[in-house]
Amino acid sequence: MRLPALTGIRALAALWVVMYHFRDDVVALFPALAVLDPLVRAGYLGVDLFFVLSGFILCHTYFDQFHNGVSLPAYRRFLQARIARVYPVHFVTLHIVLLGLLAAGTLGFEIYSINGSPAAYVAQLFMAHLWLGMGSTFNYPSWSISAEWFAYLLCPLLLIGMGRLRTPAQFGAVAAVAFLGSAALLAQRTDLAETWLPRIIGGFVGGAAVNMIYRATPAFRHGPVLIWGALALFSVGIMVHGGYWFNVCD
Template identity: 30%
Template sequence: MDKQARVTPDRLTFLDSLRGLAAIYVVLYHILAMPAPPLHAGPILGPIVSLGGSGVALFFVISAFSLCYTMPRHQNSGLPLVSFYTHRVFRIAPLFFVLLAFSLWRDGRGANAGHGIGETAANLTFTFNLFDGWQEGIVWASWAVGVEMLFYAVFPLFFASIRNAFSALVLCVASTALALAVQHGLTGELQERLIGPFGLLRHLPVFALGILSYHLYGPLQHLAERGKALAALAFVGASAIAGACLALALRSGFVGSMETWIAMGAIYAMLLLALAMAPWRVLVNRATRYLGTISYSVYLGHPIVVAALIPVFRRVEEAIGSASVSYLACAALTLAATLPLAGVSFRFVEKPGIRLGKRFVDRLRSTRGTPLAVAPSDP
């Protein structure tokens, strides 16, 4: 076990690694799913890669956990809500707006219809998830960003009201029960907006699992090293059993897409706690931490790369023949293009935006005479 891999002064490095792994899992899924007809990955890789879209559920679990972890520092800043919302906006908006500008240009060329003022305004204000027909966002794969921003809007209320693991568990149960009730049509015409693929209520139970993970993390940190190792093995074992049960349920048709999504959130929450207790080097290392650092750029940028490479994918399929080998070759090509581009966008778009947000909050605190504290950073 690498003790230094667990916590640095401002960051929980296992979260960085999980972000990186989640981003790569989503990329691998879109390499398979974006082409029409989809690629084939063979009988072994296919079932694994086909679940890669659930990497977004892992992002949501990590997001809720990390927001809980950094919120006390926002509260100690003297301007808690200003600090929280400013850091969130400057973390998300710069890269999103750059890609939004590109997407507006891409979709408005020649005979393409483009996007109207209303839809563009909804994307600029991150409210597009609330409008029928616009929920997917103009930027490819940005539906998850819209869901995240809606969760950010209400998160301070959750943080103020959920003070321990029991209340977090109540939130998990209540949000799951409410989501299931809505799924069965109790809200009439609002059902699709609330519980559809891009509705916040569909994803609230997964965020709640991240909050629960945070409240379990604190007490577990008091265990001795041997106890942490045993707890990690227990979480891995429980997640494996849950995964096997989910696979059987899916095969039998006993669960729907929403139940599957929540179950995947629970599995990922257990894996998060396992790595929190025992950050094994095979998963938590310099490479995966770097992937986590650039994961937002990887997530938002990779669909453009995949779309551009689809003609190459077809040639690779024809040349190689083997589904598994050709898929792996396509994945290698995609990552070889995506990761350097993500590194560039992180350095020249994301980092300046993060610094600008911190300077804005520091200047505001200085203007109001609030003592400067250590600026919060994402763990």
């Protein structure tokens, strides 16, 4: 069953991230929006929201297929579907950025500091750059794609684990450990090399656990209760999981 309500949450998350990156320009154009600056400055929490949504949606879509075990053909089809969804845009944007950097260098413009080695290019081509400590390479924002790819590779194992639990209380405990545990690990850390793994694991596992609560609680499956319940659960998860960013931004 599709969950159309989540499409709106995705759009809000994307808008939040965009506003974060262009916050100075937005305030310059619309000074009245300065009152929202504390919220906008935390806009990279939108990435964490995407991680939670990813865990929720993939659990919703693939739990029935993987909770009893994983066959090689099923795993291959799963990865093919994930690659088809994220890789074309990743490939195109990587090479657009690469061409832009080459053109800028040729014209004598100053280029921000990156790891521009052939090894870094190959790592980014295979979406493994973040795991290999090459987050600051070519298309920097694609670190989140690398983190997602890491989660995709392990997703069936997570769903097998979720299949061993039975009650909403158990799933709630998993969500709490995921969100609170990652927040504790991330306290006062801002370096991407130190934060990406707790962020993707905490968000993805927490999102999957929230989906299992949804599955195990019939009231969440009906109309407005689903929409507002999902929003509340996601909001609590993001505030707990990403609360460290608000401390960093103060």
